[in-house]
Amino acid sequence: MQLKINGQNREFDHQLSISGLLQQLQLAPERVVIELNTKILTAEAHETLLNDGDTLEIIQFVGGG
């Protein structure tokens, strides 16, 4: 499965959910916001299965304010 993540094409062996992808990328799911094909998702949508050709923006937050 090919995904475009933050502008870069990435190849994955099998179909992943968003949480599976975040695990693979070693990103903390509660600290990111995902935009899937230009639609911003809430955390409840992280079990959504991704499809070949999907475009994702992963916005990572760090603490402080």
Added chain:
Amino acid sequence: MRIYLNEQPIEVPADISLFDLRQQRRPDADLLIINGHPAKQDQPLQEDDRVVLIQRGQQPRPDELDALLRARHTPGVHDKIKQSCVGIAGVGGLGSAIAVALTRIGIGKLVIVDYDLVEPSNLNRQQYFIDQIGLPKVTALQENLQRINPGVEIEAHQVKVTPDNICELFGQVDVLAEAFDAAEEKAMLTGNFLSKIADKPLVAGSGMAGYEPSNSIQTERLSDRLILCGDGTTAAEPGRGLMAPRVGIAAHHQANAILRLLLGEKPE
């Protein structure tokens, strides 16, 4: 001839003096400032002189303050700012500074939300005073903002923001400032606001701890509705605390991005 009195253009006779003007317009004024300099003695006025007459201890009326801002910002800009409502989620280092900046430019309304109290350690960067320790932050901030510009409408909520109350708290705002401390809260607010509220932008802050270079803090437009301010990486952690200068830089990136959105500009 035309001069400016307290920022407003007025027509006066060509032979008028400073003291004549005071006598006619504000006889109780005890501070006379001409072209930026305090004047002790009477002097003739000239075309385009800028005169400010102040009575010490006397505050400008709301309409006078409004006229001052209108003159400073130009009427078109002032009217847009004055008609705008901005939400601020979290009023710590980022949110309190954003609120002060927007109040100074005469924003119409602010919706400020925070469940926290002012703690001594907050004073290294947050816009509170030592005699406000222990007060709810939203109460203390409301007091401070009203001392800056009482014409700004403040809606204050001392509650924790959750996915369930975001629409109720921030459904009316034109722009929302994400100004939380924890990364998890930042992500929760951003995801929920952008997916649940159809068409309003959010300006978030991420990465402003320590004393790394000022210029590493940037404003980045990730989409039409999501603007991110900060360096994106420097988290607050032991040995790299949050400090007024850099948090202030990020907060003012956010405030300026909000202003640009309100005025129809695309931030960066």
